[in-house]
Amino acid sequence: xxNLLKRNNxxxxxxxxxxMLFAHGFGCDQNAWRCILDAFTSDYKVVLFDYVGxxxxxxxxxxxxxxxTLQGYAQDILDICEALNLKDVIFVGHSVxxxxxxxxxxxxxxxxKKLVFVGxxxxxxxxxxxxxxxxxxxxxxxxxxxxSNYLGWSRTxxxxxxxxxxxxxxxxxxxxxxCATDPEIAKQFARVTFLSDNRKDLSGLxxxxxxxxxxxxxxxxxxxxxxxxxxxxxxxxxxMKAKGHCPHMSAPGETINAIKSFI
Amino acid sequence: xxxxxxxxxxxxxxxxLASLINTDDLYMNAPCGYLSFHPDGTIIKINRTLCNWLxxxxxxxxxxxxxxxxxxxxxxxYYEMVYIPLLKMQGYANEINFDIERADxxxxxxxxxxxxxxxxxxxIRAINVTIFDITDRKKYEAELLNAxxxxxxxxxxxxxxxxxxxxxxxxxxxxGVIEYANQRFYEYFNLSSKNFxxxxxxxxIHPSDKIRCFKQWMNAIMGGSTFETEIRLKNAFxxxxxxxxxxxxxxxxxxSVLKFFGSCTNIQEQKELQSKKDEFIxxxxxxxxxxxxxxxxYIQIIKKERTDPLFSNILNRCIKxxxxxxxxxxxxxxVSRIQAGQLxxxxxxxxxxxxxxxxxxLTDMNYSSHHIHLIFDxxxxxxxxxxxxxxQQVIINxxxxxxxxSPGAKEVVLRVEKQxxxxxxKISVQDFGIGIPAEEVKxxxxxxxxVKDAANQISGLGIGLYLIKEIIQLHxxxxxxESEINKGSTFYFYLPVAE
Numbered sequence: 001x002x003n004l005l006k007r008n009n010x011x012x013x014x015x016x017x018x019x020m021l022f023a024h025g026f027g028c029d030q031n032a033w034r035c036i037l038d039a040f041t042s043d044y045k046v047v048l049f050d051y052v053g054x055x056x057x058x059x060x061x062x063x064x065x066x067x068x069t070l071q072g073y074a075q076d077i078l079d080i081c082e083a084l085n086l087k088d089v090i091f092v093g094h095s096v097x098x099x100x101x102x103x104x105x106x107x108x109x110x111x112x113k114k115l116v117f118v119g120x121x122x123x124x125x126x127x128x129x130x131x132x133x134x135x136x137x138x139x140x141x142x143x144x145x146x147x148s149n150y151l152g153w154s155r156t157x158x159x160x161x162x163x164x165x166x167x168x169x170x171x172x173x174x175x176x177x178x179c180a181t182d183p184e185i186a187k188q189f190a191r192v193t194f195l196s197d198n199r200k201d202l203s204g205l206x207x208x209x210x211x212x213x214x215x216x217x218x219x220x221x222x223x224x225x226x227x228x229x230x231x232x233x234x235x236x237x238x239x240m241k242a243k244g245h246c247p248h249m250s251a252p253g254e255t256i257n258a259i260k261s262f263i
Numbered sequence: 264x265x266x267x268x269x270x271x272x273x274x275x276x277x278x279x280l281a282s283l284i285n286t287d288d289l290y291m292n293a294p295c296g297y298l299s300f301h302p303d304g305t306i307i308k309i310n311r312t313l314c315n316w317l318x319x320x321x322x323x324x325x326x327x328x329x330x331x332x333x334x335x336x337x338x339x340x341y342y343e344m345v346y347i348p349l350l351k352m353q354g355y356a357n358e359i360n361f362d363i364e365r366a367d368x369x370x371x372x373x374x375x376x377x378x379x380x381x382x383x384x385x386x387i388r389a390i391n392v393t394i395f396d397i398t399d400r401k402k403y404e405a406e407l408l409n410a411x412x413x414x415x416x417x418x419x420x421x422x423x424x425x426x427x428x429x430x431x432x433x434x435x436x437x438x439g440v441i442e443y444a445n446q447r448f449y450e451y452f453n454l455s456s457k458n459f460x461x462x463x464x465x466x467x468i469h470p471s472d473k474i475r476c477f478k479q480w481m482n483a484i485m486g487g488s489t490f491e492t493e494i495r496l497k498n499a500f501x502x503x504x505x506x507x508x509x510x511x512x513x514x515x516x517x518x519s520v521l522k523f524f525g526s527c528t529n530i531q532e533q534k535e536l537q538s539k540k541d542e543f544i545x546x547x548x549x550x551x552x553x554x555x556x557x558x559x560x561y562i563q564i565i566k567k568e569r570t571d572p573l574f575s576n577i578l579n580r581c582i583k584x585x586x587x588x589x590x591x592x593x594x595x596x597x598v599s600r601i602q603a604g605q606l607x608x609x610x611x612x613x614x615x616x617x618x619x620x621x622x623x624x625l626t627d628m629n630y631s632s633h634h635i636h637l638i639f640d641x642x643x644x645x646x647x648x649x650x651x652x653x654x655q656q657v658i659i660n661x662x663x664x665x666x667x668x669s670p671g672a673k674e675v676v677l678r679v680e681k682q683x684x685x686x687x688x689k690i691s692v693q694d695f696g697i698g699i700p701a702e703e704v705k706x707x708x709x710x711x712x713x714v715k716d717a718a719n720q721i722s723g724l725g726i727g728l729y730l731i732k733e734i735i736q737l738h739x740x741x742x743x744x745e746s747e748i749n750k751g752s753t754f755y756f757y758l759p760v761a762e
Contacts, residue, residue: 025344026344026345027341027344027345027348027349028344028345028348031352032348032352034352095344134336134340135336137337138335138336138337138340139337139340140337141335141336141337141338141362142337142338142340142341143337144337145337145338145341145360145361145362146341146345148360148372149341149359149360194340216303217343218331218336218339218340218343219340219343219344243303243304244303244304244343244347245343245344245347246343246347246348246351249347249348249351250302250347250351
């Protein structure tokens with residue numbers, strides 16, 4: 001168990017009996033939640049973690065096969081619930097974690113009481129009769145940018161090209177240390193995230209859920225919010241005033257209120 | 264007094280320095296782009312440099328465009344999902360590479376630094392951004408990447424080719440450490456390419472070949488020269504197989520070796536054929552020896568009986584022909600003895616002058632076309648350490664060769680000189696004949712080797728020089744050649760003077 005808690009850098013805070021499990025999105029770690037946590041820690045037991053490959057997780061636990069689908073990440077969540085013996089969890093997932101939480105809840109509905117999706121999208125790519133917001137070329141561009149911003153460290157590619165592919169030496173200053181995800185893992189996570197299609201999974205959800213849809217979110221456009229509401233049984237859609245893709249960071253107050261009134 | 268002056272001049276300087284700087288101008292025309300935007304992305308301030316880069320008028324941007332409007336859609340995803348969270352958590356985000364889109368939808372690669380400006384309640388007021396155009400750097404990086412890709416492809420091609428050949432191929436550092444070996448190499452020695460240990464390979468060299476191989480390899484490494492040797496290598500089944508091992512130094516300029524390219528070719532079959540041939544020659548020459556002796560005896564009996572001039576002349580010719588044949592057969596037997604390690608010499612102090620005269624006399628008997636010019640530049644009674652019979656064989660052989668290979672000349676020179684500081688005499692035979700091509704010089708002492716152009720015109724078995732070399736080496740010496748095409752050749756060796 002301690003191995004698993006170390007693997008996902010699990011943090012448990014707060015005083016309540018009811019459990020809230022917060023799952024960060026792509027490109028971040030559990031720190032992303034810090035603007036809204038205080039609103040919940042007095043009433044809830046709050047569980048935070050980093051996916052394997054993100055934040056302070058155990059990079060050596062990364063398994064390319066396991067994490068080649070979102071199901072592998074959903075298993076991380078189930079592992080944590082099992083290890084901490086969590087039941088009736090209120091799950092809050094940002095971005096891709098919405099679908100990860102949905103997959104976990106489909107597999108073990110008993111673990112979950114309610115799901116909160118912050119900026120969810122069951123499919124990022126446009127399809128026939130479906131607006132996901134992106135074309136394949138957009139994603140290629142994203143992967144290219146990720147490559148060139150390898151470890152948030154793009155001063156020059158030369159060392160990477162000349163073979164010291166392990167990135168900057170220990171102690172060398174990183175331009176950006178926060179969210180310093182392993183670049184290879186981040187690349188695979190991005191591919192898994194943006195190329196997945198979970199539209200068919202929506203209908204099987206048996207747990208009550210909330211979709212927080214931001215205004216002007218280029219990652220998850222409004223159409224996607226409506227699609228979520230329409231195809232997910234028991235889903236409530238809240239259209240927020242907050243703009244962008246990270247309301248928990250840009251509009252913590254509005255986000256807290258929306259979550260509180262749902263749970 | 265001094266302090267006063269300092270402080271007043273400082274005052275003056277401050278004013279003066281301030282007057283030098285126009286911050287507006289610095290901002291507007293900086294060599295980088297400046298931009299400020301609201302937390303919601305709306306651009307509220309921009310400098311002229313960036314406007315020029317973007318090909319926008321300032322008024323088309325301010326309060327009309329959002330920062331993400333300057334990014335591709337892929338860039339915008341990165342901005343929303345990674346960049347903004349990073350910026351908010353950290354307060355700044357440095358050196359992130361985005362492609363910035365211009366008004367005409369073309370784009371340039373940029374390095375973007377951003378910092379959050381907050382009010383005293385920690386609310387974000389604006390984000391200040393500095394943009395560097397890194398088009399040139401990207402170009403170099405692309406070229407670098409390309410060059411690396413090409414080099415990698417080249418390496419792959421080489422390795423593919425190397426794996427296709429049935430030979431063992433390897434490369435080694437200038438110090439002799441094997442750095443690459445083809446698949447055949449690992450198969451032959453039944454080793455894994457991972458955890459490769461060169462010592463395991465060296466252990467597979469036949470014990471009798473090891474020292475010779477190491478010596479030659481060390482010479483090649485020290486001299487940066489080509490390495491070539493024939494050794495037995497133990498294969499995966501424990502059998503020793505003969506291989507010709509070659510390694511050629513690869514240099515980028517005349518001075519330093521970058522690496523050695525090497526190959527090991529299986530010559531087991533050649534070696535077996537060679538030994539069969541040697542065996543046949545040995546048996547055949549033994550079988551020929553007895554009937555030749557009988558023949559010579561019978562001719563001599565007849566010669567005693569028939570003394571009339573016609574018969575006498577014919578019989579003399581017969582005896583000469585038989586002598587020639589006996590000489591050939593005994594040479595072949597010598598070759599067999601050398602191979603079997605059975606040619607033993609009796610080296611003792613012996614007079615050189617008489618021996619030399621005998622050599623000239625015996626050669627003259629067979630060849631009347633050339634004059635043998637003797638230059639005997641040492642004491643007449645000098646004695647040297649030698650097996651007199653074998654040295655006679657060597658000198659006669661060299662003289663006969665000199666005559667045979669200089670059909671157009673009138674003389675050969677036999678020179679005996681004392682070396683000033685060495686206690687040795689130098690014996691040389693010089694001809695004025697066709698000479699030996701440079702590329703063949705190193706082969707002329709090999710068994711059965713015939714110089715290509717001469718082989719058709721001049722008869723011989725190709726064993727004379729082989730025997731000479733072996734005999735001189737048994738005297739702990741070496742035979743040397745100096746040769747020039749159409750000018751002639753000089754063969755020489757040294758013998759130690761006996762006190």
